Amino acid sequence: MPEVRKVAVSFAVNGEPRTVEAYPMARLLDVLRQDLLLTGTKEGCGEGECGACSVLIDGELVNSCLVPVAQAEGSRITTIEGIAGETLHAVQEAFVECGGAQCGICTPGMVLAAVTLVGRQSAQPTEDDIRNGLAGNLCRCTGYMRIFEAVLQACEKSVGAGA
Amino acid sequence: MRSYLPAYDMRVPLELDEALETMARAPGEWKPFAGGTDLMVLLEQGKLAHRKFLSVARLKGLYGFALTDDHVTLGAMITYRQVQATAILQQEFPLLCRAAYETGGIATQNRGTLGGNIANASPAADSPPALLVYDAELELVSARGARWVPYAGFHLDYKKLDMRPEEVIRNIRLPRTKKNWRQHYRKVGTRRAQAISKVCFAGAALVDGGEINDVRIALGSVAPTVLRCRKTEALLRGSLTTEMVRAACDELAREIQPIDDFRSTARYRTRVAQKLLAEFLLGLIAPPAGDRA
Numbered sequence: 001m002p003e004v005r006k007v008a009v010s011f012a013v014n015g016e017p018r019t020v021e022a023y024p025m026a027r028l029l030d031v032l033r034q035d036l037l038l039t040g041t042k043e044g045c046g047e048g049e050c051g052a053c054s055v056l057i058d059g060e061l062v063n064s065c066l067v068p069v070a071q072a073e074g075s076r077i078t079t080i081e082g083i084a085g086e087t088l089h090a091v092q093e094a095f096v097e098c099g100g101a102q103c104g105i106c107t108p109g110m111v112l113a114a115v116t117l118v119g120r121q122s123a124q125p126t127e128d129d130i131r132n133g134l135a136g137n138l139c140r141c142t143g144y145m146r147i148f149e150a151v152l153q154a155c156e157k158s159v160g161a162g163a
Numbered sequence: 164m165r166s167y168l169p170a171y172d173m174r175v176p177l178e179l180d181e182a183l184e185t186m187a188r189a190p191g192e193w194k195p196f197a198g199g200t201d202l203m204v205l206l207e208q209g210k211l212a213h214r215k216f217l218s219v220a221r222l223k224g225l226y227g228f229a230l231t232d233d234h235v236t237l238g239a240m241i242t243y244r245q246v247q248a249t250a251i252l253q254q255e256f257p258l259l260c261r262a263a264y265e266t267g268g269i270a271t272q273n274r275g276t277l278g279g280n281i282a283n284a285s286p287a288a289d290s291p292p293a294l295l296v297y298d299a300e301l302e303l304v305s306a307r308g309a310r311w312v313p314y315a316g317f318h319l320d321y322k323k324l325d326m327r328p329e330e331v332i333r334n335i336r337l338p339r340t341k342k343n344w345r346q347h348y349r350k351v352g353t354r355r356a357q358a359i360s361k362v363c364f365a366g367a368a369l370v371d372g373g374e375i376n377d378v379r380i381a382l383g384s385v386a387p388t389v390l391r392c393r394k395t396e397a398l399l400r401g402s403l404t405t406e407m408v409r410a411a412c413d414e415l416a417r418e419i420q421p422i423d424d425f426r427s428t429a430r431y432r433t434r435v436a437q438k439l440l441a442e443f444l445l446g447l448i449a450p451p452a453g454d455r456a
Contacts, residue, residue, distance in 0.1 A: 003169045004168075004169050004171060004172040023168040023171070024172060024173035024174075025166075025168055025171035025206060026168055027203070027207070046207045047204040047207060048203070048267070048270070048271055051268065054270055060273040061269050061270045061273055062270050062273055062274050063200075063270045063271070063274075065203065065207065066198075066199050066200050066203040066204070067199065067203070067274070068173055068196075068199060068203065068216075068218075070174075070175050070218065071173075071175060071199070071218050071220055071221075113269065113270075116269070132269070132356070135269075135355070136267065136268015136271065136356065136357060137268070
């Protein structure tokens with residue numbers, strides 16, 4: 001079987017330019033965790049069902065287990081490590097306040113999914129928007145209600161802050 | 164077991180001409196790879212048989228959009244999220260928007276594409292039944308030129324496409340003829356979000372003065388390919404009667420060929436397909452949703 005060589009792939013991760021040597025079909029998830037040591041991104045199911053590996057590519061929520069690294073060339077990637085600035089992001093604050101995490105495996109993906117809800121919509125998302133926005137992220141501990149409340153609170157606060 | 168990564172190659176060309184040249188040099192050697200939401204699952208499971216992939220996700224030529232009096236033309240790389248956000252599709256092709264909304268979660272909808280969904284040829288795909296109802300056409304392009312084909316008939320058998328190995332889908336064209344048709348889409352799965360369908364139904368009918376003048380019925384997950392049910396359609400003309408609904412449901416059960424698998428059983432699928440058809444037809448008698456108090 002002919003062996004494919006590793007290729008250089010360049011992209012920006014959390015604002016910093018990075019170049020990795022990787023097999024072209026390596027999962028972005030593995031490159032982030034193993035090559036760039038950004039282990040905040042978790043692996044859950046490995047088949048796009050659970051959302052634990054969620055990251056943003058060019059601002060869009062994606063499952064990093066389903067992205068071959070070659071397709072990420074030239075993109076802007078945001079992982080959970082890039083969400084907080086000097087202080088926590090409003091979504092992270094709300095997760096802390098509402099108790100939106102237990103074991104923590106789903107939390108980075110939940111936070112990233114929530115960040116796209118809070119950040120993007122000019123009008124406040126409806127409860128249905130929030131449920132739909134989080135539908136691709138599974139949690140086996142919380143029963144979802146506290147996560148849902150945290151995202152609702154973050155949305156309300158961000159609209160309040162923007163007014 | 165996971166796949167052996169050094170056995171898999173991917174190139175990411177930016178220009179369509181370059182991609183088509185690569186595919187023309189050795190037809191079948193390089194296989195198009197779009198959003199990867201299905202192929203990457205196979206890779207992780209060690210079931211991805213093909214080894215050399217040409218990413219089509221960056222090809223500028225596959226991102227077209229054109230609106231004329233007669234058609235909407237969508238570039239094959241339009242994602243499910245973009246489908247939902249496209250105003251003309253919301254207004255005139257609601258079944259396609261609904262199908263896009265019901266496909267996976269947001270992260271899948273941001274990566275998965277209409278062209279990829281068609282070429283991946285899953286009989287359980289959500290958008291193809293809507294495309295069949297809308298009489299969609301596909302533009303296939305290779306280094307030798309382009310041709311338009313009707314989408315109905317494009318799926319020859321399970322995962323077999325009426326397409327040459329050096330061709331890619333460039334555009335999907337929808338005739339703007341169904342705007343005033345009554346339309347219905349329903350996907351039945353294990354849960355609302357993420358689940359792959361047990362049965363998926365799309366229907367549209369031109370109803371005038373209580374008479375059905377024309378109708379389209381298409382289903383997913385009930386045959387080796389997504390299926391337009393022409394024999395069932397043929398029974399649905401004129402005033403809708405209880406006998407007509409019963410006859411159409413009987414015919415539908417003969418026309419589909421569902422199987423038992425890990426998602427459902429043939430018996431359940433047949434029963435649900437008939438119920439969905441009846442739901443659609445009975446909805447035609449009720450006033451349109453906009454007229455309700």
